[in-house]
Amino acid sequence: MEDGYIRQLWVAEARxxxxxxxxxxxxxxxxxxxxxxxxxxVTR
Known part of the structure; x- marks a missing residue:
């Protein structure tokens, strides 16, 4: 369930x-x- 919620948050952020x-x-x-x-x- 938590994975689905996190995925929804990332989809919303991507949109x-x-x-x-x-x-x-x-x-x-x-x-x-x-x-x-x-x-x-990085090379500084």
Missing amino acids: TRRDDVRNGLVKTIPGQEVLDRVRKS
Whole structure:
């Protein structure tokens, strides 16, 4: 039962994030750019 509840919460979160992107409330970042930023921050 708990797994189902947690899954529902994640589905709701995913939909909220999707809607935020679609409505222009957040800007997406290309995957390669994210990896480059992470690598840069780790090598400091």
